[in-house]
Structures are given as structure tokens and as C-alpha cells.
Amino acid sequence: xxxxxxxxxxxxxxxxxxxxxxxxxxxxxxxxxxxxxxxxxxxxxxxxxxxxxxxxxxxxxxxxxxxxxxxxxxxxxxxxxxxxxxxxxxxxxxxxxxxxxxxxxxxxxxxxxxxxxxxxxxxxxxxxxxxxxxxxxxxxxxxxxxxxxxxxxxxxxxxxxxxxxxxxxxxxxxxxxxxxxxxxx
Numbered sequence: 754x755x756x757x758x759x760x761x762x763x764x765x766x767x768x769x770x771x772x773x774x775x776x777x778x779x780x781x782x783x784x785x786x787x788x789x790x791x792x793x794x795x796x797x798x799x800x801x802x803x804x805x806x807x808x809x810x811x812x813x814x815x816x817x818x819x820x821x822x823x824x825x826x827x828x829x830x831x832x833x834x835x836x837x838x839x840x841x842x843x844x845x846x847x848x849x850x851x852x853x854x855x856x857x858x859x860x861x862x863x864x865x866x867x868x869x870x871x872x873x874x875x876x877x878x879x880x881x882x883x884x885x886x887x888x889x890x891x892x893x894x895x896x897x898x899x900x901x902x903x904x905x906x907x908x909x910x911x912x913x914x915x916x917x918x919x920x921x922x923x924x925x926x927x928x929x930x931x932x933x934x935x936x937x938x
Contacts, residue, residue, distance in 0.1 A: 814875045848902075
């Protein structure tokens with residue numbers, strides 16, 4: 754450091770020479786060809802500082818849009834959903850008397866950190882990524898919730914593994930207690 758004025762391994766002058774060969778168009782083209790790629794990885798590949806990558810992309814009007822995780826839908830799912838919606842819309846007030854329920858298993862691996870998952874684009878591409886992970890027997894909590902008209906019912910924690918038998922027990926033994934506070938017309 755006494756001899757050069759910099760720390761060993763720091764090559765500021767060499768990096769400047771390499772950086773001069775990469776123009777903004779090259780950075781933008783690389784990101785457009787791989788919009789989900791890490792900007793750090795692209796910066797290393799192009800031998801440019803990560804800050805220059807960000808500055809260039811922002812000046813080009815590009816923004817890192819976060820990816821939304823969604824459930825995988827099978828081929829027949831869309832038709833079934835459309836058929837149900839048509840049936841329900843034909844019954845004007847029926848939706849007010851249907852108990853819509855759902856349950857979810859939350860586990861240590863099931864909470865996705867999408868902070869670093871993004872797609873660079875000049876307009877929001879509404880990007881999604883399917884969650885196809887298989888859960889194994891590890892720490893998990895099953896949560897049940899329902900909606901009736903404009904009332905939220907629950908959440909209710911289901912103990913143990915979620916089986917058909919356990920779910921039936923909740924509906925037969927717990928549902929009436931959960932519905933006590935719901936005003937009926």
C-alpha cells in the first residue's frame with residue numbers, strides 16, 4: 754500500500770480500461786436477453802461495476818419488477834373456474850350464503866423470500882413463477898380460514914398433519930364455535 758497507494762488486488766486503472774469497452778447498449782442488450790439474471794452476475798460477466806449496471810438500467814427506464822409466486826394450474830382448471838363463475842353469477846345473491854374456505858400449510862421452507870427475485874423491464878411484465886416444491890415432513894402449521902359474505906372467520910390453527918379426518922373434525926367440532934360471532938340475517 755505504501756508503494757502504490759492502493760490495497761493489494763485492487764486494479765482501478767485496469768478496471769477502467771476494461772469498462773471503457775462496454776457501452777450502455779451492451780449492458781441493456783445483455784439484460785434484455787436474460788431479464789431474470791442477477792445484475793451482479795451480468796456485471797461480473799461484462800467486467801463492469803455493479804453500480805454502473807444499475808445506473809445504466811435506470812437511465813434506460815428499466816426497473817427491477819418483483820416476481821409474484823403463484824400456484825400451478827392444470828389444463829382443466831381454467832374451464833372449471835369459468836364454469837363455476839358463470840353458475841355463481843347466474844345466482845344473484847347466492848354468494849352471500851356460501852362459506853368459502855381455504856387452508857394452507859406453512860412451513861420453514863414454504864415462506865418464499867422473493868426480495869431478490871425480479872425481472873428487469875421498462876414496463877411491469879406481471880412476471881410470475883410457479884411454486885412446485887414438494888413439502889416433506891418437517892416443521893409445519895396448518896391454518897384454516899373462511900369468508901362468509903363480508904365476514905372473515907378464523908384463522909384457526911389445525912393441530913398435527915392435515916388429513917381428511919382432521920379437516921372433517923374441524924368442520925364438525927370447531928366450525929359452529931367459529932360461526933358464533935357471525936351475524937346472520
